[in-house]
Amino acid sequence: MWLSEILDQHCRQRRDAPAVVEGERSLTWLELRSAAHSVAAHLSERGIRHGDRVAVYSRNRLEVIVSYFALAHLGAPFVPVNHAMLPTEFADAAARMDIRHVMGERRPVEKLGLAEDRTTVFDSEEFQKTLVAEQTPPPLAATLDDPLAVLLTSGTTGKPKGVLQTAGALRQMTLSWLAQARADDTVRLLNLNSLSHGSITATFHYVAAGATLHVMREFQPRAVLRQITEHGITHIWMVPQMLRFLMMAVGKDTTVPNVLREIMFGASPMSQELLRDARHAFGCGFRNIYGMTEAGGTFCTWLSDARTEETGSVPLESSGRSVPGIRVEIHDEDGRSLPVGEVGEVCVLALGRMSHYVGDAAETSRTIVDGWVRTGDLGLMDACGYVHLKDRKKDVIKRGGQNVFPAEIEAAIAGFDGVEDAGVIGVPNDVWGEVPLAFVVVAEGSGFSADALLTFLHGRLASYKLPKEARTVTQIPRNAAGKVLRRVLAEQVGGTR
Template identity: 35%
Template sequence: MTSLGYLPWHRPSAYDARPAVRDEQNDLTYADFAARVDAVAEQFSEHGVGRGSVVAIMLPNRVELLVAMVAAWRLGAAATPINPAFTANEADYQIQDADSALVINAGPDAPDGGRPSLSVDDLRRESHGTLSPAATSPDELALLVYTSGSTGRPKGVMLDHANLEAMSSMMVDVMRLDAEDRCLLFLPLFHVNAICVSFLAPARVGAQLSVMSRFTVDGFLDEVERLRPTYFSGVPTIYSMLLAQPREVDFSSVRFAACGAAPASKELLDATEKRFGFALAEGYGLTECTCASNSNRWWDVRKVGTVGPAFPGVRVEVMDQDGTILPAGERGEVVIQGPTVMRGYLNRPEETAETLRDGWLHTGDVGILDEDGYLRIVDRIKDMIIRGGENIYPKEIEAVLLAHPGVMEAAVIGAPDEKFGEVPFAYVACFPDTKVAADALMDDCRTQLSRYKVPVGITILGALPKNPIGKIDKPTLRAQHPVTSIGA
């Protein structure tokens, strides 16, 4: 049977005295963490949670979120983490859609979806010793992680313990983690990136995790100086923010950092490595494959502009519309096979069948594999702009805009057009205290792009809207368009 080595009851006893996880209020060894899990699992059991139940957890980043999640697993139940910034309407939808038996939240004024709830401050810290031995199985549902819902109501992605076992094991291999590693976590724990990269993977090897409740530039830099982490995981926006600030901090303890969730420009990756001195490994994945399928290895050949080769045990191919796997160098949809592919979407059989068809997870991303198996993401299929029959990939235009030294973020959308159906329109945010003329950006586009790819306009904003996991929120930009802009 699979070891499920990230769970307290499968870890070597040699880990017991090692530091496991800390935040602003807690500093727990592995033995402390396991004891807290047992105490909370007993409490959950008294509230009717058992095998097959779902526990909803609506908390900011803190140790108790992790304790509650693992306590659910201790009972054979699943956890569904909820963005703590959600409105009551958004939270209630997820709580009810997941059919949650219990909600863990910040207190009586927090959303509960009409279900029984426990305040985080009331979670038990000491066990009464009443639980039977843990018997968590690889085929049991572990996580219900809800997609961002950019194409409709969010869907619950069903991930079982076999998925988490495979993902955490692959990450230990790809990141070369060991017991001496110290991870600094600041990404939100309602997303699989933070859960898998920063919690489950280090837990497999007895490494340490320090949890930040939220990311601020100065707060992060303070923690780097104080805790001396060996790695962390971020998104492109965060690395842009770090580059934009003047403070110099000693990053010599950091072996590598991961970058994912959204495409990063070559300029951003190169500038980050040059300034801070650590290897920055860009990767790719999605919730439906338990976080990641590809990554550049920080310790091996890194091809900037690609998201690296597939994880060990995962097959990644590029496929045309007829289902034919394409050779290296050709453009098509990225498809994935392997033990990390989700069970499906909760209570969504038609959407599950559409995404998991013919034995492949269809990602909706357009990519190209090179001769070495390194994947380059071209764009999202749904983001592709069709201008009078010509296909335009926004990422190509965004790359030109991001190459300008004053541009921090760029997003290109398809704007309605009576003549061509839709045309490219760009939104840009600049680095702090930097001014960039839209005309200059337009000149760059005219110089480097075919005429039909040049945006019809560029709007410069103070900041681009983000979704809860830090990706640029193109649906919001589309909803806000048209706006006053500087045309081509």
């Protein structure tokens, strides 16, 4: 199977070169394969079989990558889970995704209250011994057509959907990306995005090329700067809000000694001011990444460097052009391709797209139409093939690279005494890009307190989903179908949606 082939190839070609680095800990390619094989043997002894779905519930750390390779060897699809997900949220997702086992850090795993034989704890003495046990794994069980991962995303209800991706699909997306980015084994990639969502596909692109992967458990700007200067980082993968925090640590008009080639960013737009300041500080190229988990990952990109800046050949306000092997078009409501300059839905045709949503055939058929993935994003394509996004059909709020759905917050608010109705929108924020803002209609004489509501929501919503404030209104604008008119709410705060 492909991921095992990657390990075998890199062990032959660069045996003792570093494969994964986390702080003072690291694994060479030989050590990574040995650890993955030992963990695969350990999981097999605990009853994990081909086809069993296994959640990985952790911050970014070396053991996460080992686990992905081990599970891929067994043909047991890994299900990356955001470490900030609440136990109640996890339980719901686990039931719908039919998760059989959970691997991860002690703190989040123990909060689930699962039987010991259903969990594997990274921090445990047993697991740490397993990493270096040099056990022989069971025979390779996976094929390219087997499910490799179930990547959790969010739907219009706010509940995560499971995007099933095969090993063959990831290989196809990797080949497309490497043809575009031309990465090789000289790359040292510092991935600051979570390994628990779609960014894992971009990570594997570079691992497949033989790059050294650097990870950090916590995003700390000054620690990141030390990594850049002390470890010869050539590529960074982050969201614009992280870059903003990084620039605060750098300071105005300061340059940072580095050998960076590219800073890659995605999930939300980057302001031209931030791009200009960061280019001055680091002097490297900047790559915009536009992708979607259902489409298999990244399908559009642009690279802005000294050459393109001089010629002005890259429209920085765009989301880029399609990468090799992937077709991107703008379609109307009937699925017909629109001409240059006309606004419609961004649609993607890619061999590396998802197979389906787990347990949701209806949503799968709405998202994949005649082989095309309908992204839900509205935009146009210019004469040079660059995609320019205009709006989002779905109401997702992108807070610091995390997707937040208003319907989920509204449902939580509805459980607070005195609330009769609620509507939530995203509003611009200099630090996080967007943050949720809640509007509530309260019962007369209820003694409603906005502070009390926000306190109530703590523990019911993950921290990144909490509204920045709650404003009382006399009515939530809704259409004839009863759906919240978020654009009307946005107009009340001077924005549009």
